Amino acid sequence: VIQALGGLGLFLLGMIIMTDSLRNLAGDTMRKLLLKFTHTPLSGAVTGTITTAILQSSSATTVAAVGLVGAGLMGFADALGIIFGANIGTTITGWFVVLLGFKLQIGSVLMPLILLGALLRLFAKGRWVNIGMAISGFGLIFVGIYLIQLSMVDVQQLVTPEKFPADTFTGRIQLLILGILFSAITQSSSAGVAVTLTALYAGAINFPQAAALVIGMDVGTTVTAALATIGGTVGSRRTGLSHVIYNCFTGSAALFLITPYVYLWQWMGPDILKNNAEIVLIAFHTFFNTLGVIIVLPFTHKFAFMMERIIPDVEPSYTRSLDKSLLHDPVLALTAAKTALKIETISLLKHVVFLLGDTKNGQESNLAELGYELNKTEVYIDDIDMSSRKDIHRDQFINTFHAMDHVQRLFDRCYEEADRVTNLEYIEDTQVDRKKVTKVFIEVISELDNNNWSSAAASSHELADHISLRVAELRHTIMANVADNHISAARGAVSLDAVRWLERVTAHVAKLNHYLATNISEL
Numbered sequence: 001v002i003q004a005l006g007g008l009g010l011f012l013l014g015m016i017i018m019t020d021s022l023r024n025l026a027g028d029t030m031r032k033l034l035l036k037f038t039h040t041p042l043s044g045a046v047t048g049t050i051t052t053a054i055l056q057s058s059s060a061t062t063v064a065a066v067g068l069v070g071a072g073l074m075g076f077a078d079a080l081g082i083i084f085g086a087n088i089g090t091t092i093t094g095w096f097v098v099l100l101g102f103k104l105q106i107g108s109v110l111m112p113l114i115l116l117g118a119l120l121r122l123f124a125k126g127r128w129v130n131i132g133m134a135i136s137g138f139g140l141i142f143v144g145i146y147l148i149q150l151s152m153v154d155v156q157q158l159v160t161p162e163k164f165p166a167d168t169f170t171g172r173i174q175l176l177i178l179g180i181l182f183s184a185i186t187q188s189s190s191a192g193v194a195v196t197l198t199a200l201y202a203g204a205i206n207f208p209q210a211a212a213l214v215i216g217m218d219v220g221t222t223v224t225a226a227l228a229t230i231g232g233t234v235g236s237r238r239t240g241l242s243h244v245i246y247n248c249f250t251g252s253a254a255l256f257l258i259t260p261y262v263y264l265w266q267w268m269g270p271d272i273l274k275n276n277a278e279i280v281l282i283a284f285h286t287f288f289n290t291l292g293v294i295i296v297l298p299f300t301h302k303f304a305f306m307m308e309r310i311i312p313d314v315e316p317s318y319t320r321s322l323d324k325s326l327l328h329d330p331v332l333a334l335t336a337a338k339t340a341l342k343i344e345t346i347s348l349l350k351h352v353v354f355l356l357g358d359t360k361n362g363q364e365s366n367l368a369e370l371g372y373e374l375n376k377t378e379v380y381i382d383d384i385d386m387s388s389r390k391d392i393h394r395d396q397f398i399n400t401f402h403a404m405d406h407v408q409r410l411f412d413r414c415y416e417e418a419d420r421v422t423n424l425e426y427i428e429d430t431q432v433d434r435k436k437v438t439k440v441f442i443e444v445i446s447e448l449d450n451n452n453w454s455s456a457a458a459s460s461h462e463l464a465d466h467i468s469l470r471v472a473e474l475r476h477t478i479m480a481n482v483a484d485n486h487i488s489a490a491r492g493a494v495s496l497d498a499v500r501w502l503e504r505v506t507a508h509v510a511k512l513n514h515y516l517a518t519n520i521s522e523l
Helices: 002-037 041-055 058-070 076-089 092-103 110-123 127-158 170-185 187-201 207-220 222-228 235-268 270-275 277-310 325-328 328-354 366-382 391-416 418-426 431-451 453-484 487-518
Strands: none
Touching: 002 041, 002 058, 002 127, 002 187, 041 277, 058 076, 058 235, 058 328, 076 235, 076 277, 092 127, 092 187, 092 277, 092 328, 110 127, 110 222, 127 187, 127 277, 170 207, 187 207, 187 277, 207 222, 207 235, 207 277, 222 235, 235 270, 270 277, 277 325, 325 328, 325 366, 325 418, 328 366, 328 391, 328 431, 328 487, 366 391, 391 418, 391 487, 418 487, 431 453, 431 487
């Protein structure tokens, strides 16, 4: 028993090391692939399957999907496809265990890989460090399986099918619960499946008992995703709960499929199930997960609608993307901050358009609430730790902070100096400028809404240049009118304030859009 527990520990350690190393190697690439190829629930399911097969962790893929939704980069319905596909991808680990661990018996052969990986970790640099750790993790997984197999020779004398609940529907439910608990404790359904396969291979349990355990472990793996949503945004909570509900659905359906599945193999040949029980079991694991995706995928949008009703939006729209659980991934956290800044910028631009007199396209904002949300965004950006990130991400952080600064300055112009905009009417021949400003700001709002960051930056920069060129002319006109007694000195002073307000507002809008657009494609 002690040797079996030690083997399980080595297996878990190997999974942790390998998954973490692969995530470090492919983290940014995985994120980009998920975003690039996930346009529909079907493409999301395919991408989720492939990503999980590469990373060897459905939890890693699911947590990434939760993060992308939380950051506002991906729609909730599209992320559901990734979650569905991740369940298929996670069955690849079981095939490795059966084909490499049981059939080829490569556990002892892979021991030198652990040394090779450790040497790379000690003496290599850059990506080779993570490659070395991934190699060591891979080797540890099969050494762990090898030890579990050795121990099962003796354990099977202590643990027999009779020791487990009887092969009844109630007994299968008990085994399903046992599987859930195992996965929840070890935080790895792959480890549970490996132990179950080894016990089945040694004859310690029979096939229906093993199938019920595997189903429970498939449901238990949702605990990790559920924990990742604690304190998260509405989007991330919906995604995490969807994973739980979907796995419970497939698990419940799979429980009723055990008996017909056994009858099918007995009909095909009694010796097949007896001599290849572990292969038949992992085939069952793949089968019910694939069947679940096929059944649910056409109803993805209805499923998403149901989840939106269960978990409605209650958070302020400005900072809905600021998920604290994303802070462990600075790149996603930066994206969440950019999303919040975009929404806050749109609100401020609509307020400026309203101040300029266009009440149809403009909208007066609750500046007190918006100011509070801006402070919350600033605190969130301050909590992002960029100390371990490469230069390009550090530059993105600096750009985001610049954008934050200009959004706050724009807010100050709207909150503290809003009366100055009314003085634009005192300036002779400025109606053209006011209409141009309003028109461009409306275009920028539309471009930001559609995430056309570069177009928004170009439009606002062109407007700022135009106003900057007109300022000298307007100042000269105002001064001349004061000198010629066309207007009073007091009226001239407020007119100059209005010109400065317009120049500063357009400059802030141009600069913040520039910083929001810079390197946005790299996130």
